[in-house]
Amino acid sequence: MRRYRVIIIGAGIVGSSIARVLSMYENLEVHVVEKEVDVGWGSSKANTSIIHPGHEEDPEKHPLRAKLCVQGNRLWRQWVKELDIPFKFPGELMVAFSDEELKRAKKYIELARKNKVPGVKLLTDRRELELLEPNISQNAVGAVWAPTAGQINPIQAVIALIENSVDNGVKLHVETKVEKVVVKNGVVKGVETNRGFMEADIVINAAGLYADEISKTAGVDGFSIRPRKGEYYIFDPLAEPKVTRIIHPVPTPITKGVYVITTTEGNLMIGPTAVDLPEEAKEDKSVTFEGLDFVWKEAQRLVKKLPPKTMVIRVFAGLRPEPPDGRYIIKAYDNPWGFINVAGIRSPGLTSAPAIAYYVRDLIEKELDIKLEKKKSWNPYRKAITRLRDLSWEEQKALATKNPLYGWIICECMKVSAAEIIEAVKRMKKIGIKTISLDGIKFRSLAMMGRDQGGLCRVRIAVLLQKEFGIPLWDLMVKGLNTNYAIGDIKMLRRGQTAER
Numbered sequence: 001m002r003r004y005r006v007i008i009i010g011a012g013i014v015g016s017s018i019a020r021v022l023s024m025y026e027n028l029e030v031h032v033v034e035k036e037v038d039v040g041w042g043s044s045k046a047n048t049s050i051i052h053p054g055h056e057e058d059p060e061k062h063p064l065r066a067k068l069c070v071q072g073n074r075l076w077r078q079w080v081k082e083l084d085i086p087f088k089f090p091g092e093l094m095v096a097f098s099d100e101e102l103k104r105a106k107k108y109i110e111l112a113r114k115n116k117v118p119g120v121k122l123l124t125d126r127r128e129l130e131l132l133e134p135n136i137s138q139n140a141v142g143a144v145w146a147p148t149a150g151q152i153n154p155i156q157a158v159i160a161l162i163e164n165s166v167d168n169g170v171k172l173h174v175e176t177k178v179e180k181v182v183v184k185n186g187v188v189k190g191v192e193t194n195r196g197f198m199e200a201d202i203v204i205n206a207a208g209l210y211a212d213e214i215s216k217t218a219g220v221d222g223f224s225i226r227p228r229k230g231e232y233y234i235f236d237p238l239a240e241p242k243v244t245r246i247i248h249p250v251p252t253p254i255t256k257g258v259y260v261i262t263t264t265e266g267n268l269m270i271g272p273t274a275v276d277l278p279e280e281a282k283e284d285k286s287v288t289f290e291g292l293d294f295v296w297k298e299a300q301r302l303v304k305k306l307p308p309k310t311m312v313i314r315v316f317a318g319l320r321p322e323p324p325d326g327r328y329i330i331k332a333y334d335n336p337w338g339f340i341n342v343a344g345i346r347s348p349g350l351t352s353a354p355a356i357a358y359y360v361r362d363l364i365e366k367e368l369d370i371k372l373e374k375k376k377s378w379n380p381y382r383k384a385i386t387r388l389r390d391l392s393w394e395e396q397k398a399l400a401t402k403n404p405l406y407g408w409i410i411c412e413c414m415k416v417s418a419a420e421i422i423e424a425v426k427r428m429k430k431i432g433i434k435t436i437s438l439d440g441i442k443f444r445s446l447a448m449m450g451r452d453q454g455g456l457c458r459v460r461i462a463v464l465l466q467k468e469f470g471i472p473l474w475d476l477m478v479k480g481l482n483t484n485y486a487i488g489d490i491k492m493l494r495r496g497q498t499a500e501r
């Protein structure tokens with residue numbers, strides 16, 4: 001049996017889903033190459049987190065996108081359980097404010113029928129609307145109800161997928177930037193990176209915003225990926241009123257509109273905008289006064305009441321990787337043989353990711369003519385870190401009796417214990433993360449995500465890491481490389497005066 005070495009460029013939701021599916025096969029040796037210090041820090045980190053039903057996809061204009069979205073919605077229901085990813089399926093209300101909007105909204109009933117999305121219907125009875133969503137705007141005259149809409153925690157989904165993939169033999173290479181795809185005589189040979197050459201028979205380009213640049217180096221030109229910015233507000237978990245369902249207006253040709261949702265962690269979140277940026281602005285994650293103002297006004301239109309602005313704990317922006325004409329570019333090539341583009345995965349890319357992964361598996365079998373052999377011992381399961389805050393008082397006591405570190409609360413806003421932070425770091429090390437960052441810990445443990453955004457607990461975490469793992473304060477990063485947590489008193493610390501608990 002011949003084994004093929006596969007390199008997946010990019011550990012976003014797409015690359016990590018592909019890694020999981022390809023880890024099912026004996027004759028593939030899978031490597032994920034990621035330029036950042038951790039996984040999921042591209043578009044997959046900052047989005048609305050919705051598992052779309054598929055009734056907004058036009059199967060005539062975008063048949064592949066429509067198919068993958070509907071399949072993805074089904075697959076996530078299984079994947080969230082196997083991988084212990086935070087999720088909910090509250091359903092979605094597309095709200096109309098006039099008869100004209102109601103007329104436009106009917107199009108989505110028809111699209112639902114074409115895409116075979118179950119349960120989608122038009123509601124015009126106010127009592128029915130209020131029953132589904134008590135906080136729906138008084139001015140709503142009707143809504144399209146899509147009961148299969150869901151939500152996941154997107155970055156925790158990437159982390160879970162990578163943990164499960166590594167458990168099944170995939171190798172993750174972080175801090176490794178692909179500079180070019182190496183091709184000889186029309187056949188892929190590997191990739192050149194900042195850490196040297198890596199050999200491969202198959203290279204899968206899932207580099208998100210940078211997929212166009214990677215593709216060019218393989219000799220596959222002719223498309224560009226443009227960033228489309230989306231800005232958000234997120235509220236304190238205690239802020240009220242929240243919403244029970246996913247709420248958004250009737251879409252325009254450019255955007256699905258501003259959403260009002262309650263995240264899987266219980267925070268009210270509003271956004272995003274949809275603003276096209278120039279091609280070179282692929283790192284511009286700044287928020288703007290205009291963008292945030294627009295989000296606030298749109299959200300106010302959708303619900304009876306928003307919590308006061310003083311309850312906002314964070315504003316942020318994400319960048320969609322927009323392909324030309326909104327078309328997903330998922331394709332294997334004869335020349336160079338072995339190169340597969342998974343480019344331009346704009347919304348609903350989070351939803352579609354599991355279906356995209358199976359589609360890529362099929363490309364390997366059908367287009368590259370490689371017969372894949374199933375592994376006998378593939379493990380579909382992965383357990384999340386046990387969260388104190390999700391347990392009953394009795395369970396918390398039992399856990400803390402067994403392991404006293406569960407009784408030491410480090411992040412009081414989110415009720416995260418020292419045990420959870422230590423577990424987060426152990427898991428980072430296990431998948432091959434070299435640079436331990438506060439953001440990496442935040443996304444895994446939820447510490448620093450509460451009202452004070454780490455104002456109080458960040459220093460406790462830094463000290464804990466020094467004690468437990470010997471990570472000196474000056475080596476602890478906030479986000480990525482060169483974002484040192486402690487730069488001020490380093491000289492003093494280097495002289496041997498280490499911080500105490």
Ligand SMILES: Cc1cc2nc3c(=O)[nH]c(=O)nc-3n(C[C@H](O)[C@H](O)[C@H](O)COP(=O)(O)OP(=O)(O)OC[C@H]3O[C@@H](n4cnc5c(N)ncnc54)[C@H](O)[C@@H]3O)c2cc1C
Pocket residue numbers: 009010011012013014015033034035036039040041042043044045046047048049050051052176177178179206207208209210211214228229230231272318319320321345346347348349350351352
């Ligand atoms: C504002 C916003 C709202 C959205 N809302 C939703 C939603 O509600 N539902 C939904 O289904 N979809 C949504 N999406 C779309 C979804 O987030 C994306 O489709 C998805 O995250 C794309 O995943 P990806 O893995 O292709 O890209 P990314 O997550 O960007 O991953 C690409 C990875 O490649 C790495 N990389 C890039 N270049 C290199 C290189 N040279 N070498 C090595 N690594 C490299 C990057 O660091 C990154 O980690 C939204 C997107 C945005 C921005």
